[in-house]
Amino acid sequence: xxxxxxxxxxxxxxxxxxxxxxxxxxxxxxxxxxxxxxxxxxxxxxxxxxxxxxxxxxxxxxxxxxxxxxxxxxxxxxxxxxxxxxxxxxxxxxxxxxxxxxxxxxxxxxxxxxxxxxxxxxxxxxxxxxxxxxxxxxxxxxxxxxxxxxxxxxxxxxxxxxxxxxxxxxxxxxxxxxxxx
Numbered sequence: 102x103x104x105x106x107x108x109x110x111x112x113x114x115x116x117x118x119x120x121x122x123x124x125x126x127x128x129x130x131x132x133x134x135x136x137x138x139x140x141x142x143x144x145x146x147x148x149x150x151x152x153x154x155x156x157x158x159x160x161x162x163x164x165x166x167x168x169x170x171x172x173x174x175x176x177x178x179x180x181x182x183x184x185x186x187x188x189x190x191x192x193x194x195x196x197x198x199x200x201x202x203x204x205x206x207x208x209x210x211x212x213x214x215x216x217x218x219x220x221x222x223x224x225x226x227x228x229x230x231x232x233x234x235x236x237x238x239x240x241x242x243x244x245x246x247x248x249x250x251x252x253x254x255x256x257x258x259x260x261x262x263x264x265x266x267x268x269x270x271x272x273x274x275x276x277x278x279x280x281x282x
Contacts (some may be wrong), residue, residue, distance in 0.1 A: 116216060117262060128269040132282065174207050
């Protein structure tokens with residue numbers, strides 16, 4: 102198996118509007134340009150197609166993360182770089198996904214897109230912070246619902262202090278260092 106045939110899961114966790122999906126797509130483009138097989142498992146698409154019917158209780162969030170983790174491991178074990186920009190707010194849910202990958206011998210990297218809530222609120226890509234502030238929604242991760250930041254991720258990206266390309270390059274450097282790019 103050549104290096105480009107080695108699959109891996111790269112889980113990008115962080116608050117809503119932290120930049121997870123933007124960084125994942127920038128990295129995907131670069132990796133594809135190098136000949137890697139890449140899939141981005143976008144959290145919003147997964148909720149629509151794979152986890153329809155799940156709410157945002159702790160149990161439903163755990164189920165959603167486990168489903169995504171299963172699909173990511175399946176792809177990664179078949180030579181795909183699975184980039185997963187999904188909040189996954191609870192450390193135990195992320196750890197269960199890491200353990201599944203370890204049990205299968207599949208590379209797994211956890212990346213914390215550590216953007217402060219104030220910056221995320223200003224970006225407010227989907228209008229969630231405005232809706233929460235207006236009382237239209239509750240249970241917004243990092244505001245009125247918990248977010249357990251990773252204590253020791255494989256990489257911590259502070260997207261508010263660098264460009265998308267710099268963030269994607271830092272992640273690419275980690276993959277290269279681990280023999281995955």
